[in-house]
Amino acid sequence: MHTTKKLLIYNQFNKNILRIIRERSTAAATVCPYAVSEENEINVEQMKHEFAKRATAAVEATTNYLPYSEVPGPRPLPIIGNTWRFAPLIGQFKISEIATMTFLLNQVYGKIAKVSGLMGRPDLLFVYDCDEIEKCYRNEGTTPFRPSMPSLVKYKSELRKDFFGDLAGVVGVHGEPWREFRSRVQKPVLQLKTVRRYVQPLEHVTDDFLKRCTTRLLDENSELPDDFANEIHKWALECIGLVALDTRLGCLDGDLDPKSEPQQIIDAAQFALRNIAILELKAPYWRWFPSISPMWKRYVRNMDYFVEVCMKYISKATERLKAGSEGALNGEPSLIERVLKEEKDEKLATVMALDLMLVGIDTISMATSSILYQLATRPEEQQKIYEELKRNIPDPNMPLTYQLLDQNKYTKAFIKEVLRLYSTVIGNGRTLQKDTVICGYKIPKGVQVVFPNLVVGTDDNFVSDATEFKPERWIKSEDNDMNLHKYASLPYGTGARACLGRRFADMEMQVLLAKLVRNYKLEFNHEPLKYCITFMFAPAGNLKFKMTPRGE
Numbered sequence: 001m002h003t004t005k006k007l008l009i010y011n012q013f014n015k016n017i018l019r020i021i022r023e024r025s026t027a028a029a030t031v032c033p034y035a036v037s038e039e040n041e042i043n044v045e046q047m048k049h050e051f052a053k054r055a056t057a058a059v060e061a062t063t064n065y066l067p068y069s070e071v072p073g074p075r076p077l078p079i080i081g082n083t084w085r086f087a088p089l090i091g092q093f094k095i096s097e098i099a100t101m102t103f104l105l106n107q108v109y110g111k112i113a114k115v116s117g118l119m120g121r122p123d124l125l126f127v128y129d130c131d132e133i134e135k136c137y138r139n140e141g142t143t144p145f146r147p148s149m150p151s152l153v154k155y156k157s158e159l160r161k162d163f164f165g166d167l168a169g170v171v172g173v174h175g176e177p178w179r180e181f182r183s184r185v186q187k188p189v190l191q192l193k194t195v196r197r198y199v200q201p202l203e204h205v206t207d208d209f210l211k212r213c214t215t216r217l218l219d220e221n222s223e224l225p226d227d228f229a230n231e232i233h234k235w236a237l238e239c240i241g242l243v244a245l246d247t248r249l250g251c252l253d254g255d256l257d258p259k260s261e262p263q264q265i266i267d268a269a270q271f272a273l274r275n276i277a278i279l280e281l282k283a284p285y286w287r288w289f290p291s292i293s294p295m296w297k298r299y300v301r302n303m304d305y306f307v308e309v310c311m312k313y314i315s316k317a318t319e320r321l322k323a324g325s326e327g328a329l330n331g332e333p334s335l336i337e338r339v340l341k342e343e344k345d346e347k348l349a350t351v352m353a354l355d356l357m358l359v360g361i362d363t364i365s366m367a368t369s370s371i372l373y374q375l376a377t378r379p380e381e382q383q384k385i386y387e388e389l390k391r392n393i394p395d396p397n398m399p400l401t402y403q404l405l406d407q408n409k410y411t412k413a414f415i416k417e418v419l420r421l422y423s424t425v426i427g428n429g430r431t432l433q434k435d436t437v438i439c440g441y442k443i444p445k446g447v448q449v450v451f452p453n454l455v456v457g458t459d460d461n462f463v464s465d466a467t468e469f470k471p472e473r474w475i476k477s478e479d480n481d482m483n484l485h486k487y488a489s490l491p492y493g494t495g496a497r498a499c500l501g502r503r504f505a506d507m508e509m510q511v512l513l514a515k516l517v518r519n520y521k522l523e524f525n526h527e528p529l530k531y532c533i534t535f536m537f538a539p540a541g542n543l544k545f546k547m548t549p550r551g552e
């Protein structure tokens with residue numbers, strides 16, 4: 001097909017699909033908001049057919065790989081490449097519509113699509129075939145490279161190189177320095193023996209959060225306030241303070257003084273949440289002219305503050321160890337104490353704490369917002385969770401244990417299903433470290449491959465009834481014959497570089513659901529919310545849940 005004609009179809013299709021997606025994503029959340037309607041099928045089918053033919057031919061030609069230049073994708077314009085597609089007014093995609101773009105590329109180009117000519121960054125290659133995704137992960141080697149957060153990379157490797165040096169942590173660090181750091185901290189962070197000790201402390205944090213909701217936040221209609229997302233953020237901060245800093249930060253306390261430490265930590269975390277996407281994705285001129293970017297300067301002050309807080313609490317933990325009074329968790333060593341004892345390196349523990357704080361606040365608070373919204377808008381599933389909790393926790397005041405949480409199979413499946421259908425992290429990625437064949441094309445080293453969780457997780461080729469919300473699919477049983485490709489839903493990534501905090505994340509969300517649903521009914525009686533992306537994928541708008549006690 002002639003290229004200009006193809007672009008015209010593409011542009012027309014794009015307008016249609018954006019309109020449909022907008023309409024869909026404001027509708028009741030019973031189907032995937034990204035399903036495509038029949039009215040687009042002629043264009044989509046034409047495009048799909050053409051590219052599917054090429055991709056299949058390419059895969060079949062096992063010895064004769066097609067060159068990279070043949071990979072389909074929107075054509076870059078001379079000089080300005082494809083960056084204009086993200087530009088305000090003339091561009092097709094707003095940052096908030098990146099999720100849409102990942103669906104669109106799949107609809108138009110099929111299993112593989114290339115977005116090249118992006119100003120100041122390598123090409124992006126979107127792969128929509130789970131078998132190919134599996135191959136990429138399996139061949140990623142011992143030091144997988146995940147392109148991430150240029151602002152953090154600049155901060156750690158240039159601006160504060162004197163502090164981080166060779167011990168820069170895992171986030172925004174690559175190659176041997178990453179492997180060495182990760183191998184020194186991975187065991188304690190992921191080992192069940194350590195993680196399960198946090199059930200009770202996290203339960204206490206969650207009790208305080210629910211008490212705050214019921215005694216301070218609910219209005220006369222038993223509804224939570226417009227900015228309830230901020231309250232979830234504070235709960236997430238309080239949880240991470242416990243895990244990464246061995247302390248209760250006090251973020252859930254009543255009227256906080258604006259100058260108090262918890263309030264300053266809340267402000268710093270909220271700045272990061274609201275501004276990092278803007279800093280990284282919108283005109284990132286701070287990369288070249290940092291001294292004239294007020295947002296970059298604020299970002300640096302913010303990061304310096306996080307480092308200071310981490311140093312303070314890790315140094316307190318060191319003092320406790322020196323004084324022989326360790327045992328921050330009811331007499332058992334905490335994560336930080338284990339790392340300090342085993343590695344005998346306060347700096348390493350400080351940098352680890354910083355990394356856990358940096359990625360462990362927004363991820364969990366966005367995922368939790370999404371889970372609570374789904375819970376409140378799916379009364380049938382909520383009732384099933386409640387019945388399971390009532391069976392496993394007959395006395396609502398019974399302290400939670402790891403075994404109790406593990407018995408809540410449906411609750412765990414509900415969380416997994418939300419993370420499949422509304423993956424908080426919409427895509428994971430790897431920068432290829434060697435030339436690699438993907439879908440029959442020879443892809444050169446240096447290209448950034450994107451695995452779009454949201455798209456493949458809702459693709460019927462890899463998941464049965466893919467756009468339907470069915471937590472049961474995650475429960476092993478003889479009647480469960482649902483297909484679920486192992487690489488279709490990877491909310492925490494996978495392989496050597498997978499999420500370091502996944503065990504804590506799962507536990508925090510399970511504790512919250514167990515305490516909340518066992519004791520309260522959650523409803524949402526307002527216009528349905530649309531999901532959109534800032535850095536993460538979550539419902540946008542006021543989470544004005546109604547919370548009523550269950551009474552037993």
Ligand code: HEM
Nearest residue numbers: 170356360363364367425492493494497498499500501505
């Ligand atoms: C539901 C919440 C969360 C989600 C969806 C999530 C998702 C992810 C994903 C997709 C990655 C990239 C994995 C890869 O490249 O294969 C990642 C990395 C990471 N996550 Fe999480 N995460 C969550 C919560 C947390 C929490 C609570 C912590 C800290 C306690 C944490 C710490 C980390 C760290 C340190 C990395 C970097 C690992 C590395 O590069 O070696 N995450 N996370």
